[in-house]
Amino acid sequence: xxxxxxxxxxxxxxxxxxxxxxxxxxxxxxxxxxxxxxxxxxxxxxxxxxxxxxxxxxxxxxxxxxxxxxxxxxxxxxxxxxxxxxxxxxxxxxxxxxxxxxxxxxxxxxxxxxxxxxxxxxxxxxxxxxxxxxxxxxxxxxxxxxxxxxxxxxxxxxxxxxxxxxxxxxxxxxxxxxxxxx
Numbered sequence: 068x069x070x071x072x073x074x075x076x077x078x079x080x081x082x083x084x085x086x087x088x089x090x091x092x093x094x095x096x097x098x099x100x101x102x103x104x105x106x107x108x109x110x111x112x113x114x115x116x117x118x119x120x121x122x123x124x125x126x127x128x129x130x131x132x133x134x135x136x137x138x139x140x141x142x143x144x145x146x147x148x149x150x151x152x153x154x155x156x157x158x159x160x161x162x163x164x165x166x167x168x169x170x171x172x173x174x175x176x177x178x179x180x181x182x183x184x185x186x187x188x189x190x191x192x193x194x195x196x197x198x199x200x201x202x203x204x205x206x207x208x209x210x211x212x213x214x215x216x217x218x219x220x221x222x223x224x225x226x227x228x229x230x231x232x233x234x235x236x237x238x239x240x241x242x243x244x245x246x247x248x249x
Contacts, residue, residue: 069163069235070155071228074170074196075179076186080218081167084179084200087221088165095229097162102154104168112140152240164237175235179218182206197234198227 073081073088085101092099112119118131122142131138139157151169158164166174170189175197178190182203190196191209198214201207207215216224228235 068155068158068161068237069228069232070166070174070237071163071197071235072151072166072169072172072174072176072195073179073200074168074172074176074189074193076184078184079179079181079186080200080202081179084218084221084224085165085167088224091221091225092163092228095225098160099163099165100158100161102151102158102164102166102169104151104166111138155237156239163235173240174237177216177224180207181218182208200224 073085075081089099089101112122112129112131118129118140121129122140127142127144129140131140151166151172151174155164155166166172166176170176171193173195176193176195178188178193178196178199180186180188180199180201182201188199188207188209190199190211190213196213198216199207199211200216200218202218204215214227216227
């Protein structure tokens, strides 16, 4: 599996770009999955639905499935931040995993930046950023030797990713096993 992140501040255009990159990657025959970081409390279920009622009753995990999709909702007993590597481990059988958010992840990332947002750039301090997708390369506030991609050119972004696919080959980090501590 190949993994690439798209990072940037809210309003920079990450989701819009990813919406266009997904079908462009799929057009090459790839199966594409997305790992998305959500802020604060979010819900994919609705009050009154059976699965919502099961969660409210105290279920740790609720799996909802039909002949078209499957969703797993896991409730943490205490507030916990799920790491990007944990989320990637949940994926099954894809060629490309696109990670949205997780701007500090130790994965190759394309920074999405638009000057109009007023936010700073991350590439000067983040060694995992491999390119910058922007609507105005001349407005970048810091010089860079990184490739500059057009924010409105998903095909160009995909061509950049496919020009060096080995760079995005995912090697999950080694975590100490429970048995090692025994």
